[in-house]
Amino acid sequence: MTPTEKIWHNGRFIPWNDATIHVLSHVVSYGSSVFEGVRCYETAKGPAVFRLREHTRRLLDSSKIYRIPVDYTLDQLVSAQIELIQLNKLRSCYIRPIILRGYGGVGVLPVNNPTEIYLACWEWGKYLGPEALAEGVDVCISSWTRIAPNTLPALAKAGANYMNSQLIRMEAHHNGYAEGIALDANGCISEGSGENLFVIRDGKIHTPPLGSSVLPGITRDTVVTLARELGIEIVETVIPREMLYIADEVFFTGTAA
Numbered sequence: 659m660t661p662t663e664k665i666w667h668n669g670r671f672i673p674w675n676d677a678t679i680h681v682l683s684h685v686v687s688y689g690s691s692v693f694e695g696v697r698c699y700e701t702a703k704g705p706a707v708f709r710l711r712e713h714t715r716r717l718l719d720s721s722k723i724y725r726i727p728v729d730y731t732l733d734q735l736v737s738a739q740i741e742l743i744q745l746n747k748l749r750s751c752y753i754r755p756i757i758l759r760g761y762g763g764v765g766v767l768p769v770n771n772p773t774e775i776y777l778a779c780w781e782w783g784k785y786l787g788p789e790a791l792a793e794g795v796d797v798c799i800s801s802w803t804r805i806a807p808n809t810l811p812a813l814a815k816a817g818a819n820y821m822n823s824q825l826i827r828m829e830a831h832h833n834g835y836a837e838g839i840a841l842d843a844n845g846c847i848s849e850g851s852g853e854n855l856f857v858i859r860d861g862k863i864h865t866p867p868l869g870s871s872v873l874p875g876i877t878r879d880t881v882v883t884l885a886r887e888l889g890i891e892i893v894e895t896v897i898p899r900e901m902l903y904i905a906d907e908v909f910f911t912g913t914a915a
Contacts, residue, residue, distance in 0.1 A: 659780055662746040666738050666777035669730075671745060677776055684759035684771040689818030691758035692720035695914045698743055698779070700750040705743060707753070708913060710736055712876050714755070720814035721757050727773055728757060735777070742777050752782035752914065758817075782914075790836070797850070799899065800826040800838035804848035804871040812871040823851040837910070839902070842870045847897040853910035854878040857901055863892040870896060877911040 665677040685691045694717045698707045714735050721728050730738075739753055755777050762771035802825045805812055810819050822840075830838035830851075839855060842848040847866050849855050854875040857864045863885055866872050885892040902908060
């Protein structure tokens with residue numbers, strides 16, 4: 659990671675190295691954070707951020723689900739991210755907004771913990787490596803099940819949820835694979851550790867529904883929309899594991915991927 663000059667924190671820009679938290683912040687012990695991953699692309703007309711409002715809305719939705727109060731509006735956070743990119747003079751970058759519970763009470767109940775908001779951006783390549791798009795990647799079915807309904811909320815992009823993702827990704831890496839595909843609590847296809855999944859069979863695209871413990875991906879939504887506009891049949895449906903073995907194609911989507 660190459661540091662940039664500034665990070666946005668609670669309404670002001672601070673030096674990269676000053677973006678620190680106390681070791682006893684609530685988030686450190688209890689994983690109480692929500693975040694986003696947003697891409698800014700270099701274009702002939704200048705930097706362009708991919709669906710920034712939708713990403714920022716999901717960030718605020720995640721905060722609401724986890725009952726983390728936020729004093730900034732969607733428009734304010736969108737404007738701050740654009741200003742951050744301009745201030746750091748980046749033509750393309752990855753943007754990481756983070757909302758977390760800070761230093762205060764040390765118990766599970768976060769009654770005296772302030773909300774801290776950080777916006778950072780830096781240059782970052784493809785999530786699964788530069789060759790992934792051209793050559794594909796080897797993946798496996800993970801032995802770890804995706805978070806079950808009514809345990810952790812899969813609709814939220816939260817730090818605590820990604821402990822499950824870490825187990826999926828680490829197991830895959832240890833066994834020589836680039837990524838793992840997790841099943842849901844019913845044994846059907848869910849998603850990768852950080853990507854949504856699509857399966858093509860006989861010219862039809864299948865993708866698991868939100869009820870299969872998948873994150874409502876912004877890129878996932880884009881693929882669904884574009885497929886329908888192009889007249890390609892796309893079905894959001896429960897997908898049995900064995901569909902992967904007879905699929906014509908399988909692909910991941912994700913803003914970072």
